[in-house]
Amino acid sequence: xxxxxxxxxxSFHYSSSPSRPTHSRNPHVxxxxxxxxxxxxxxxxxxxDHFVLGxxxxxxxxxxSDAGVVSALISDDSLPSNASFLGISLDPRLHRLLAVVHSxxxxxxxxxxxxxxxxxxxxxxxxxxxxxxxxxxxAVDYLGNAYVTDSxxxxxxxxxxxxxxxxxxxxxAFKSHPVDSSVPYHNCGLNGIVFNPKGYLLVTQSNxxxxxxxDVDDGTARRVILNKDLTGADGIALRSExxxxxxxxxxxxxxxxxxxx
Numbered sequence: 001x002x003x004x005x006x007x008x009x010x011s012f013h014y015s016s017s018p019s020r021p022t023h024s025r026n027p028h029v030x031x032x033x034x035x036x037x038x039x040x041x042x043x044x045x046x047x048x049d050h051f052v053l054g055x056x057x058x059x060x061x062x063x064x065s066d067a068g069v070v071s072a073l074i075s076d077d078s079l080p081s082n083a084s085f086l087g088i089s090l091d092p093r094l095h096r097l098l099a100v101v102h103s104x105x106x107x108x109x110x111x112x113x114x115x116x117x118x119x120x121x122x123x124x125x126x127x128x129x130x131x132x133x134x135x136x137x138x139a140v141d142y143l144g145n146a147y148v149t150d151s152x153x154x155x156x157x158x159x160x161x162x163x164x165x166x167x168x169x170x171x172x173a174f175k176s177h178p179v180d181s182s183v184p185y186h187n188c189g190l191n192g193i194v195f196n197p198k199g200y201l202l203v204t205q206s207n208x209x210x211x212x213x214x215d216v217d218d219g220t221a222r223r224v225i226l227n228k229d230l231t232g233a234d235g236i237a238l239r240s241e242x243x244x245x246x247x248x249x250x251x252x253x254x255x256x257x258x259x260x261x
Contacts, residue, residue, distance in 0.1 A: 028243045032068040040088050043139070044098075047113070054085030054099060061085055062100065074117050081194065082108060086105040087137030087148075087193075094144045096159065100135045107135040109148055109159050121163030128167055129153050136237065137187075143214060147193055147201055153243065156203065156214060169219030177208040177223075183231055194234035204233035211236075 016258040037205040042064075045052055050063040052073060059081070061074040074097075076083075083103035090097060095114045101107070101122070125148060134152035141147070142160035147168065154174035159165045179186050188206040195201055197243040201214040202224070209229030213220045 028067050032064050033069045034070050043088050043090050045090055047237050056084045059083040061215055089138045089140050091140045097142055098138050098146050100138050105132055107133040123159050123163045123165050125157050136191050137193045139193045143196045149190040149193050151188045151191055169214055169221055171221035173221045177210055179207045192234055194236045194238055202236055204236050206233055
């Protein structure tokens with residue numbers, strides 16, 4: 001069996017003026033290679049000065065420097081052999097790396113201590129609902145609570161610092177917009193999620209293109225009015241220079257990977 005070496009590209013867009021949004025004219029592109037990676041998400045680790053990537057094909061978390069140097073961070077043999085890492089998020093206060101684990105029918109959240117990479121907990125998120133859970137993305141607040149989207153059921157889970165999970169929100173607002181069954185992502189509901197320091201979550205919904213504001217205390221949700229739908233919206237992140245006012249939303253994958261075995 002021959003393994004092809006897929007090349008994955010990460011694109012970073014910098015604004016020349018922090019006072020207003022602009023389109024970057026000189027994107028910085030990092031090219032790197034890793035066999036069969038298929039990255040689904042990434043996060044920036046400022047302390048280690050590298051990006052951390054998940055993988056759709058491996059139970060592996062990798063790091064990528066701005067020079068394109070790649071190394072394996074975590075290869076967790078305690079997870080099922082067919083497990084993959086979807087959304088990932090850094091918890092700087094508690095020095096943890098949080099990652100969504102998907103291994104049908106299992107779906108859950110795992111936490112690792114930084115920099116030892118010791119597993120702190122693995123919390124199952126399936127079993128709360130009669131249908132299968134498809135956990136997708138994760139965000140963390142300043143208290144160490146994690147919030148995980150379920151794309152199959154339009155539900156948001158809350159996982160405490162100690163790994164105890166509950167359903168935060170299954171708001172009717174998530175089911176109040178029509179879904180075009182002809183699009184390839186029609187089964188993908190709530191997806192990208194980010195915590196705003198003002199005490200709420202911003203959550204994208206891929207199959208409707210809607211954006212929701214969700215209260216972290218009671219799970220109340222309302223749609224954010226936009227000038228157009230975010231077609232196929234996926235990841236979402238707050239831009240640090242505008243974190244009190246604006247959010248940066250990606251309607252397509254920032255990381256693109258191609259390859260096969």
